[in-house]
Amino acid sequence: MLTQDQKKQFSELLEELGQTLDISESQYDAAVTSYKAVGTHLSKEGSLLAPYEPTILPQGSFLLQTMIKPINETDDLDIDLVCQLTGKMSLWTQYNLKQKVGNQLYASPLYRPMLEPEGRRCWTLRYADSANYHMDILPAIVDSGYRVILEKAFSAAHHDELDTLAIRITDKERSDYHTEQNHLFWLKSNPFGYGRWFFNQASLDIVKAFSLSESIKPVPRYQKQKLPLQRVVQILKRHRDLMFNGDEDKPISIIITTLAARAYNKETSILEALQNVINLMPGLITEKVNPETGRIVKWIANPVNDQENFADKWEESPQKQANFYKWIHTVHEDIQNAIAQKDNGLHSVMETLKSPFGEQQVTKAFSNYGEKQLQLRESGSMKMAGLTGMIGQVGRTSIPKHTNFGTKEND
Numbered sequence: 001m002l003t004q005d006q007k008k009q010f011s012e013l014l015e016e017l018g019q020t021l022d023i024s025e026s027q028y029d030a031a032v033t034s035y036k037a038v039g040t041h042l043s044k045e046g047s048l049l050a051p052y053e054p055t056i057l058p059q060g061s062f063l064l065q066t067m068i069k070p071i072n073e074t075d076d077l078d079i080d081l082v083c084q085l086t087g088k089m090s091l092w093t094q095y096n097l098k099q100k101v102g103n104q105l106y107a108s109p110l111y112r113p114m115l116e117p118e119g120r121r122c123w124t125l126r127y128a129d130s131a132n133y134h135m136d137i138l139p140a141i142v143d144s145g146y147r148v149i150l151e152k153a154f155s156a157a158h159h160d161e162l163d164t165l166a167i168r169i170t171d172k173e174r175s176d177y178h179t180e181q182n183h184l185f186w187l188k189s190n191p192f193g194y195g196r197w198f199f200n201q202a203s204l205d206i207v208k209a210f211s212l213s214e215s216i217k218p219v220p221r222y223q224k225q226k227l228p229l230q231r232v233v234q235i236l237k238r239h240r241d242l243m244f245n246g247d248e249d250k251p252i253s254i255i256i257t258t259l260a261a262r263a264y265n266k267e268t269s270i271l272e273a274l275q276n277v278i279n280l281m282p283g284l285i286t287e288k289v290n291p292e293t294g295r296i297v298k299w300i301a302n303p304v305n306d307q308e309n310f311a312d313k314w315e316e317s318p319q320k321q322a323n324f325y326k327w328i329h330t331v332h333e334d335i336q337n338a339i340a341q342k343d344n345g346l347h348s349v350m351e352t353l354k355s356p357f358g359e360q361q362v363t364k365a366f367s368n369y370g371e372k373q374l375q376l377r378e379s380g381s382m383k384m385a386g387l388t389g390m391i392g393q394v395g396r397t398s399i400p401k402h403t404n405f406g407t408k409e410n411d
Contacts, residue, residue, distance in 0.1 A: 001272075006342055009272040013349070016365035017357060018231040018270070021068040021238050023077060031062075031079050031133055032220065038125070038137065042083065042104050044098050050102055052085040055147075056137070059191035063215055064198055064259065066233040071241050071358070076126075080369045081141050082191060084167065086147075094170035094186055095178045098123075101139045121171050140167040141183040153196050154216045158203075162193035162304045173238060186362040192216060193304040200260040202229035209237045228273045233257050235274060239331045239356050249317060251324045254301055257309050259284050262303070270410070277333050282325070290315065331356070 002010070039056035042049050060080035061067040070077065088097055102123050105111045116124040122136040146167075167337035168186040172179065180186060182237045193216065203228060214220045226234075236256050244250035263280035267273035288309070297315045302308035314321035334356040341348040350366045 002339065002342060007271055008267055010339070010349075011269045013365060013369055014270040014274065015237060016091060016233060016369045017238075017353075017361060018226060018234050019224075019368070020361040020364045021066055021234045022224075022226075023069055025224070027044070027132070028222045029075070029078070031135075032132065033130075034127065034133075035079070035081055035135060038081075038111070039083075041108055042101065047104050048100055049085065052087055054101075055084045057082045057084055057192075057216060058220065059195070061253065061257075063191065063195045064230065064233075064257065065215065065226060066230050066237070066253075068234050068237050068241075071245070074129075078137045079133055080137055080138070080191075082138050082167065084142055084146075085142050086142055086144055088141055088183065091181055093178055093181055094174070094176070095172070097141070098139050098170045098172070101137070105137075111132065118172065120173055121169055137215070138168045138189075139167055140189070142167050143185070149191055150216055153192070154199075158200060159196050160200075162197055164188065165193035165196060166190040166304075167192070179321070181287070188305070190302075190304045194302070197232075197303045198229075198257070198261050201264055202227045204228070221263075228259060228270050231270050232264065232274050232277055233260050235270075236260060236277075236331065238358065238361070239334065240327060242356060242358055243327055243330060244323065247323070249319045249323050251327050252310070258300060258303060272385060274335065278328065278335065282328055312345060330403065 035056045036266050041047075042054040042056075044050065047054075056062075058080070059082050062079050062081075064220060067077065076235065083101055085097070091169075092100070098118065102115070102118060105115050105123060105125070109123075111125060114127060116126055119136070122138050124134055124136050126134040148163055153165055167190065168183045169189045171187045174187060177184070180391050199215075209391045213221065233256065237253055240251055240256065258280040262279045262284050263277040264273060265276060267276060284300075286299045286301075287296050289295070290297045290309075293315070295315065297309070298311050298321060300311040302310060311321070316326075334353075338349050338352045341352050350362055353362045
């Protein structure tokens, strides 16, 4: 059993670990500047898209603020974006709209060499190696007034009408890709509804510094402070990345994020949130009959569209399912092994965490933690937990501040 002092210290260490996983503010700002420039190009005078007010907005982990650095820091960051158009020409099919976006990107001498072949739903811009990111841009249609609805949803303390945030997207594998002109019959997607659901799950009344409305601005500010659920997702994704090291059958982020958000119970302690999420995640996977095959399959429903199964690939690729259960068991064991070192000191805890979370990140996290504790000691505000010997900000015995003369201020 951990004491309250030990739990607090573990949580502070996990917060430091989470901070080492964050992309830097300069990386974030560079990406925002780049996609803002893309939006400006798509909407400039003379563009066929200009009448439809194209706006580039973040989605996925960039929206949720759960993005983490890749294992190899020279690898690309994957930034998911929505190119949101308000309406379209009546005769445009999915194909027409997708090509208009692609053609406008291709018309730019800057973007032409960066533009990759058409993807299933997105256009990808791959920036120079020095930038270390690429952008997947999803063309989408919304109706007039959508922006007002979106801003109200993200400025409210709580919002449950998530279906109102759905958008219509193109998908070149659909049979009606070249024919359907009514966008209301196009594929429905709801990245902003999912984002609002996630923040509903993550929100804590005691946290005032986190600005939810910032996250869906075309140019959102960098959020250094994270909610406990965001940190939990980052830590789990890091463990996944190191355990599978590029294996395409690794657990996908949307499954980790969805199950973690469902399991999260408003814990303010990152350690308690992480433990509870890990313990509860497997039990949140249900079984359901696949309407296409008639077989009973594992089902992880999209919280804003319960007909979509995020685990749909598990049926055709059983290794993906096996890897998920192997991973959740391993991350549970790794956290428990670290906790078991509590009586052997912080060095033992640190050494136990290096393999599952990365030597460089863990060493940096513990170093940052140590520097903060030293600052607290120098300020005279540090205390020692009398029964555990673990040093933190809370405890029973004050640690006196030493002066340059070797005397103690509290003597």
